[in-house]
Amino acid sequence: MANWVKKTVQYILFLGIGVALLYLTFKNVNPIDLWNNLREVPVSGLLLVVAIGFIAIIFRGLRWVQMLQSLGYEVKGTRAIAAVAFSYLVNLVTPRVGEVARCTALHKTDHVPIDKLVGTVVLERVVDTLLFAVVTLSTVVISGDELRDFMTQSGAQIPELSMAGTLSIVAVLVAIFGLVLFTRKIWMQWSIALKIAGFATGMITGLRSLRTVNNKPLFWFYSIGIWTCYVVTIAVGFTIVEGVQGIGAEQAFFVSVAAGLGFVIPVPGGIGAYHYLVSKALVVLGLSPFIGTSFATLIHSSQSLMFVFTGALGFVFLYFAGRK
Secondary structure, eight states: OOHHHHHHHHHHHHHHHHHHHHHHHHTTOOHHHHHHHHHTSOHHHHHHHHHHHHHHHHHHHHHHHHHHHHTTOOOOHHHHHHHHHHHHHHHHHSTTOHHHHHHHHHHHHHOOOHHHHHHHHHHHHHHHHHHHHHHHHHHHHHHHHHHHHHHHHTTOOOOOOOHHHHHHHHHHHHHHHHHHHHTHHHHTTSHHHHHHHHHHHHHHHHHHGGGGOSSHHHHHHHHHHHHHHHHHHHHHHHHHSTTOTTSOGGGHHHHHHHHHHHHHSOSGGGTTHHHHHHHHHHHHTTOOHHHHHHHHHHHHHHHHHHHHHHHHHHHHHHHHHHHO
């Protein structure tokens, strides 16, 4: 099968999943009631949510500049931020292509080699994955019961295990690990195994390359700042959507994990997946499906519009910067 055919089939498949989840989320929601609820949101609060989301883009761009400086390349912060904003716009249409687009854009404006740009993006993904794991673990500590209910609500049944059941699972996992280790010469020839090994190697290489980053405290400030913006966006959203004001700010970690999972699924713009998972998370917290859907729609729509606006501006800025 030709590569473009394979990618087209994958795109249609994931888009179909997003549409199906969108249908499941909105099938019992009256659009007029939804619109009336969203109309009550104060413009000042909505602008604050959008501004915090854009600050995350700024942090991501400045962190990228810092990584490139560590490699000996001086890049203007405005161009890096514009390229990141443009990547978010591209990802709304075609998931995972935005990273390639921003590397190509910055290569044209600042003449940084593509391989160096891609290497820094890989490092970004490693760090972001690590911090997402930290946020998830924080959620387990803060909202462990809610997380279990969320998994159940989303279709993942988590059975209660006795001590004997737990030990049995551990024994099976140890046996599987031993079998995998014993037969590694066979399965390491499989293409999927090579891909997994390559991903693991990339993660390790990315973490090791952190040693070369200048001003590590600033690097972690940007990295933590990005995820702080994501959580704060949800927390501020709690205060402006009618019916959600009773949710405590500490639950923003829990909803942020659901939102993060919505964007991890390779659906264009997270559409459907984001709405479904965030609304389920709020139902677990005791809100109605209607309120959960209203909140998910507001946050996703406001962020998507911000991506469109800032991404379009970033594209125009980079276009003229590349012609100079």
